[in-house]
Amino acid sequence: MPQHAIFLRSSLTALLCAGCLFSATAWAQGSGAQVQRDRAACDGVQQDREACRREAGAAKQESQRGGLTPGDQAEQNALARCQLLQPAADRADCEARVRGAATSTSGSVMGGGVIRETVTPVPAPAPSPSR
Known part of the structure; x- marks a missing residue:
């Protein structure tokens, strides 16, 4: 594989990881009441807690894009x-x-x-x- 292709793939991977880290950090630091309710809803459910929090974060992102209907x-x-x-x-x-x-x-x-x-x-x- 050519050297520039490896560099490009590495750069894209690093950018993707940084984006994921940024969105996870932004979600964790969110102070909105909905975020707090979503995170609290993950306590006491019969679901993996981390999976529940990932879904809550995905819902928040989709809401910010305007993709969720009222x-x-x-x-x-x-x-x-x-x-x-x-x-x-x-x-x-x-x-x-x-x-x-x-x-x-x-x-x-x-x-x-x-x-x-x-x-x-x-x-x-x-x-x-x-x-």
């Missing part, structure tokens, strides 16, 4: 899908499921899944007249 945006998108994809008779039930009205929740993500159950009473059909 929390209410997901609900607005779900409600829009109810309007576009559901028949008119089912829209109210779809919107109630999105908002979590009359919904019971059980299970956990760590346990394999969260089950949400919504019960909608349906009246029995009227009896047919006897002859």
Whole structure:
């Protein structure tokens, strides 16, 4: 391999490592309330603490780039899908499921899944007249 290619590869590797170190240092020194909440959330979870902190740092970086959508945006998108994809008779039930009205929740993500159950009473059909 030519000498200049080795130098270029070494320089790029050093630059990449410096960038990683800088972003890790900036995250560790972050004083924002969200950073503190994210780091505190890593205590007491059934996940590797360092992996949790890496994910919190990645979320912070993505947030700074404007790549994360606000929390209410997901609900607005779900409600829009109810309007576009559901028949008119089912829209109210779809919107109630999105908002979590009359919904019971059980299970956990760590346990394999969260089950949400919504019960909608349906009246029995009227009896047919006897002859």
